[in-house]
Amino acid sequence: MQRWIRSFFDTHRPKFEKEGRLHRYHGLFEAFETIFFLPDSTTSQSPHIRDSLDLKRFMSIVILAIVPVALFGIYNTGYYACLAAGESTAFIPSFIQGLFIFIPLLVVSYGVGFFWEALFAVRRGHGISEGFLVSGLLYPLILPPDLPLWQAAIGISFGVVIGKEIFGGTGRNLLNPALTARAFVFFAYPGQMSGDAVWISGGATDAVSGATALAISAQAEPGSQIPAMLDQAGLGLFELFVGRTPGSIGETSALLCIVGALILIITGVANWRIMVGGVLGVLGTGMLLNQLATGSFAAAMALPAYYHLVMGGFAFGIVFMATDPVSAPGTDAARWLYGFLIGALTVLIRVFNPAYPEGTMLAILFMNLFAPLLDHFVIQIRLRKRISHV
Amino acid sequence: MKTLFIPNGHNPDLRGNPEASIIHLPRPSSLAVVPSAFPFVKPRLQVKEGDRVSLGSPLFEDKRRPELRFLSPGGGIIENIIFGPRRIVTAIIIRLDEKEEREFFQPLENEDLETMDREELMQHLVKGGLWPLFRSLPFRAIADTKELPDTLYVRMDSHQPFSALPEAYLQGHLEAFRFGIRVLKKLAGQLAVYTCAEQHSFVLNECQGVVNHTVFGRYPAQDPGVVHYHLRKKGNTGKAWFITGEDVLLIAHLLETGTYPGERTYAMGGTGLASPCHVRTRFGAPVSHLIEACDPLEGNFRNIAGGLFRGRNAGQEGFMSMYETSLTRIPEGKEKEYFGFMRPGLSKNSVSRTFLSALFNRPAKVDCNTHGEERACINCGTCTRLCPVEMLPQFTMKALHADAIEEALAHGLLDCVQCGLCAYACPSKIDLSGIFGSAREKLYQEQQKGA
Numbered sequence: 001m002q003r004w005i006r007s008f009f010d011t012h013r014p015k016f017e018k019e020g021r022l023h024r025y026h027g028l029f030e031a032f033e034t035i036f037f038l039p040d041s042t043t044s045q046s047p048h049i050r051d052s053l054d055l056k057r058f059m060s061i062v063i064l065a066i067v068p069v070a071l072f073g074i075y076n077t078g079y080y081a082c083l084a085a086g087e088s089t090a091f092i093p094s095f096i097q098g099l100f101i102f103i104p105l106l107v108v109s110y111g112v113g114f115f116w117e118a119l120f121a122v123r124r125g126h127g128i129s130e131g132f133l134v135s136g137l138l139y140p141l142i143l144p145p146d147l148p149l150w151q152a153a154i155g156i157s158f159g160v161v162i163g164k165e166i167f168g169g170t171g172r173n174l175l176n177p178a179l180t181a182r183a184f185v186f187f188a189y190p191g192q193m194s195g196d197a198v199w200i201s202g203g204a205t206d207a208v209s210g211a212t213a214l215a216i217s218a219q220a221e222p223g224s225q226i227p228a229m230l231d232q233a234g235l236g237l238f239e240l241f242v243g244r245t246p247g248s249i250g251e252t253s254a255l256l257c258i259v260g261a262l263i264l265i266i267t268g269v270a271n272w273r274i275m276v277g278g279v280l281g282v283l284g285t286g287m288l289l290n291q292l293a294t295g296s297f298a299a300a301m302a303l304p305a306y307y308h309l310v311m312g313g314f315a316f317g318i319v320f321m322a323t324d325p326v327s328a329p330g331t332d333a334a335r336w337l338y339g340f341l342i343g344a345l346t347v348l349i350r351v352f353n354p355a356y357p358e359g360t361m362l363a364i365l366f367m368n369l370f371a372p373l374l375d376h377f378v379i380q381i382r383l384r385k386r387i388s389h390v
Numbered sequence: 391m392k393t394l395f396i397p398n399g400h401n402p403d404l405r406g407n408p409e410a411s412i413i414h415l416p417r418p419s420s421l422a423v424v425p426s427a428f429p430f431v432k433p434r435l436q437v438k439e440g441d442r443v444s445l446g447s448p449l450f451e452d453k454r455r456p457e458l459r460f461l462s463p464g465g466g467i468i469e470n471i472i473f474g475p476r477r478i479v480t481a482i483i484i485r486l487d488e489k490e491e492r493e494f495f496q497p498l499e500n501e502d503l504e505t506m507d508r509e510e511l512m513q514h515l516v517k518g519g520l521w522p523l524f525r526s527l528p529f530r531a532i533a534d535t536k537e538l539p540d541t542l543y544v545r546m547d548s549h550q551p552f553s554a555l556p557e558a559y560l561q562g563h564l565e566a567f568r569f570g571i572r573v574l575k576k577l578a579g580q581l582a583v584y585t586c587a588e589q590h591s592f593v594l595n596e597c598q599g600v601v602n603h604t605v606f607g608r609y610p611a612q613d614p615g616v617v618h619y620h621l622r623k624k625g626n627t628g629k630a631w632f633i634t635g636e637d638v639l640l641i642a643h644l645l646e647t648g649t650y651p652g653e654r655t656y657a658m659g660g661t662g663l664a665s666p667c668h669v670r671t672r673f674g675a676p677v678s679h680l681i682e683a684c685d686p687l688e689g690n691f692r693n694i695a696g697g698l699f700r701g702r703n704a705g706q707e708g709f710m711s712m713y714e715t716s717l718t719r720i721p722e723g724k725e726k727e728y729f730g731f732m733r734p735g736l737s738k739n740s741v742s743r744t745f746l747s748a749l750f751n752r753p754a755k756v757d758c759n760t761h762g763e764e765r766a767c768i769n770c771g772t773c774t775r776l777c778p779v780e781m782l783p784q785f786t787m788k789a790l791h792a793d794a795i796e797e798a799l800a801h802g803l804l805d806c807v808q809c810g811l812c813a814y815a816c817p818s819k820i821d822l823s824g825i826f827g828s829a830r831e832k833l834y835q836e837q838q839k840g841a
Contacts, residue, residue, distance in 0.1 A: 002728045034763065038730030042722055042758040045824060047699045047810030048692065049402075049720070052738040052745060053817045054762020056731035058770070061744055127763055171766025171818070267744045271771070330769040330784060379785060383800050386780075387622055 009033045027121045031128035059130040061269045065260035066137055066250075066320060072243060073250035074098035077145045080246055081201035101201050102249055105140035105152055112153045113139075116160040120169060131170035131177075131326070135159070138178040138320055141250025142313060142361070145201040147185065147192050155185035175368045176327045179361055186361070194357075199246035212247050213240055214312040214350065214357035220299035227304065240310040251316035254309060261319045270323035273332055274339035278318035281343020282308045289351060300351040308347050317360035318342065327368040331382075334374035342367050394584075394620055396607030399778050400741055400811055401549055404698075405753040406720070408659045408666040410557050415671040418679040421464040422483045423449055426474070427702065427711030428522055430531045430834060431458070433479045441468045446493035446519065446650030449482055454838070457535060461519030461650050463673040465490030481709060497648035503572060511576050518644040520651075522712060523637040524577075527618055527630045528804040529834045540628035542578035543617055544571070546585040546593050546601065546635040549609035550697040552659025554715045556585065556593045558668040559636050559655040564596055567635070570642035571600050578631060582621070586612050607778075609699070615807035616778045636715045654715065658684045661755050662691035662719030677708045680717050690722045692758050699810035723757025730761070741772060741815040765818040773812035773822060779805040783812040783822050790829050803829060 015022045016029040030039075034056070043050060075091065078098025082089045087097075113136045114128075121128045139156055159181025164173040186193045196211045213235045217226050230236060235245050243253025251257075264270035286305020293301035308314060322328060322342050329338050342363045349359025356362060425433040432453040437443060444465040452458040466486040474480040495518050498506070512535060515521050524533035524542075533539070547556050560567055575581055584603035585593040593601060605611050614632035633641075636654065643651040654673050659666045664685035671680060677693050695704035696714040704710070710717065727733075735745030739754035747754060773783035781802040789797040803826060812822040 006726075006728075030763070037726035037728055038759075038761060039763055040724050040726045041760045041763070042724055043760060045703075045821075046697075046701055047814040047823065048694050048701065048703070048758050049698050049739070049756045049814060050760045050762075050819065051742065051815045051817065052735060052740045052761045053742045053815075054731060054819065055765045055768070055817055056762065057744055058768075058817050060731060127765070129765055131768070169766065171768050268742055269744065325768045325770045328769070330771055330774070331782065332771075375785075379782065379801075382780075382782070386800070386802060 027127045055130045061267050062134045065263040068259050069250050069256045072253050072256050074102045077249050084200050084202045101145045108149050108152045109139045109156050110136045113156045113160050120165045129170035135178040142182050142248045144198040155181040158184040176324045217300045218354040218357040224299045251313035254315040257315035257319045273335040274323050277336045277339025278343040281340035285344040285347040312358045314360045329371040329375045331378040334378045392603045394605045396611035399608035401608040403753045404551050406660040408657045412668045418675045420485045421674040422481045422709035424711035425479045444491035495648045498645040533631045539631040540579045541630045543614035543632040544583040552718045554657035566642035570638035610809035613807045619779045657716040660719040677704045691719050694718045721757040723759030772815045776811040
């Protein structure tokens with residue numbers, strides 16, 4: 001097998017080399033070849049040795065961490081779709097149903113996204129970066145299951161082109177591309193992206209409530225007890241933690257997000273400071289609001305702070321989106337602050353802005369914009385401490 | 391004794407460490423001087439092919455600082471002068487005679503050293519051709535004879551993989567080493583002689599009263615630039631020079647015997663050698679002469695003189711230069727690895743914990759493959775975590791890309807010790823240390839023009 005693939009690439013390589021007629025597509029060729037074979041390039045000067053870790057593996061670890069969440073998301077989406085259609089909700093049929101919902105979105109996301117990636121790479125004479133492997137997987141996971149595919153396609157186009165490529169591609173973008181894509185869809189097609197009707201494939205029937213915990217919390221009358229209302233809707237703390245709730249395909253299970261977080265933290269691929277900072281931000285702000293809550297204010301103020309950790313997409317966002325190294329700050333102190341502010345903003349948006357029950361997406365995008373500024377301040381403080389060389 | 395702890399750095403655990411034993415090699419048939427290995431030196435040749443030279447007679451001088459003399463490591467006939475691109479002299483090869491003639495310099499007794507003044511001592515070293523062993527921070531250029539440094543750092547050992555052990559090079563030369571230290575004391579305001587304490591109790595036992603600093607930390611904690619940076623935190627310590635422990639022996643030899651030193655102990659390491667150990671042979675010996683003593687393996691191997699992280703590719707036909715005390719032979723690694731990025735990686739070498747090798751404490755095999763393609767910086771911060779002088783390499787690199795030299799300087803570009811760790815560990819395979827190196831070189835040239 002290995003020899004066969006090797007000879008395949010070796011026979012076609014000349015066409016993509018300098019004199020070949022397909023030279024302008026050499027980036028594309030290399031992108032495919034390096035999936036199978038690492039390049040044979042060697043160092044030319046010191047340091048003569050290089051670490052075995054490259055961006056392909058770096059990004060693969062992120063994908064590995066997302067896989068449990070994605071598998072559960074497929075099952076969960078399928079489960080609710082079966083429930084709504086009155087079909088069997090056993091594991092296998094639910095999972096298969098989920099695949100039918102998720103795979104088209106994934107194919108659109110990767111297909112359309114890679115088209116733009118490849119177009120820019122070929123025009124610029126760049127290689128195709130691995131970063132999109134992650135963005136392209138994250139994006140369908142934060143979409144509602146029944147989003148029309150053409151809307152998904154426009155969303156990912158916006159995310160890749162406006163969120164990333166116009167800044168120069170992977171490594172140079174200010175915003176997280178997957179979130180940019182989702183934000184675009186959210187604001188462009190609110191009918192398909194919010195409300196109670198969108199979270200269950202096939203549309204919510206009377207038998208199955210499509211309301212998410214966030215919607216219940218946002219619509220609660222002042223003075224009402226949200227935890228009790230959630231329990232009544234079948235969205236108790238345990239269900240929310242495990243993720244057996246309606247919601248975007250991949251973001252319902254806090255439990256599996258923790259599994260992903262552990263993979264990312266143990267391998268060192270994502271920065272734990274952002275995640276811990278985020279959790280502290282949610283708890284701190286949530287508890288502060290609990291203290292200030294009185295009957296006449298929004299009921300969500302009195303919601304115990306830990307509910308915010310398991311409701312909606314916070315766990316997913318802080319683990320997989322906020323830790324995107326490119327759009328997050330690069331200094332440790334700034335990472336703490338960045339995480340904390342994402343957590344704090346998430347709670348504030350959720351509690352005080354009922355128009356956007358899900359605050360995480362906006363909080364991360366907003367903080368993406370501030371990441372360079374946070375870095376700037378941290379660097380200024382560091383530089384002041386440095387003794388200049390004479 | 392001051393103890394210094396350097397928090398950042400990295401010690402890769404690699405296969406092919408040299409044994410402490412020393413093999414004494416017979417005389418090679420030819421020796422060479424490699425002018426390009428001297429930092430910022432523009433050689434003006436004083437010999438031509440066919441000339442007869444003796445051990446210690448001048449071969450070339452620096453065009454900018456003619457007082458710097460570079461002497462012949464052996465006696466014989468100039469066989470060949472090799473020029474590189476733009477007629478840079480890359481090697482002056484001397485075929486050794488049966489009976490090597492040698493130049494004699496005036497030897498020094500212990501008493502002479504007491505009475506002699508600094509200037510006179512310095513002239514001895516300059517004439518004896520060993521002045522280039524003194525280098526100055528921050529540029530690591532050859533020290534200026536008109537300068538008086540506040541501190542002179544003497545580095546006893548190096549954490550760089552496969553470098554010479556003090557046990558090996560000091561063996562039988564302890565007296566000479568102590569004499570050398572007495573010489574150095576006259577040259578600088580203060581002397582900081584240091585060793586990496588956790589590794590070498592030998593040095594601490596044998597050199598009591600000489601070693602006055604111990605350094606804890608991983609590579610490149612022992613680097614004089616790093617030590618300087620961390621000592622300086624407690625106030626400005628001004629001009630600093632450095633020299634290595636191996637070189638102190640050369641100075642002692644020159645002053646004690648009045649002859650240009652001819653021998654050195656080299657550490658031989660890497661997986662390209664069946665029996666890595668230390669060898670003792672002539673200064674400027676051919677690479678092939680050294681590796682043959684350690685049973686080299688057949689195949690596509692790279693010979694690196696001066697260490698994996700900061701050495702140069704010495705080629706198969708190359709020669710050891712004055713500063714290099716180690717020779718490492720590792721595979722070139724010009725192969726395309728099948729599904730390389732997906733492998734569990736039981737024996738992969740990595741700073742990260744993304745390979746299973748992070749779970750096992752097993753020395754890894756390394757080669758010169760880049761293990762991936764170059765990509766844009768994703769701001770992962772691995773370089774920052776490793777940088778021994780607390781720079782933010784990714785931000786410094788971006789400042790240099792934007793031509794913001796002042797900003798890069800504020801970030802500590804001059805503190806950079808060019809240990810190579812940032813470039814080594816970068817998952818985007820950006821040659822950070824190369825970028826810093828050329829920026830520093832440009833700065834030095836500009837400073838010289840201004841002076």
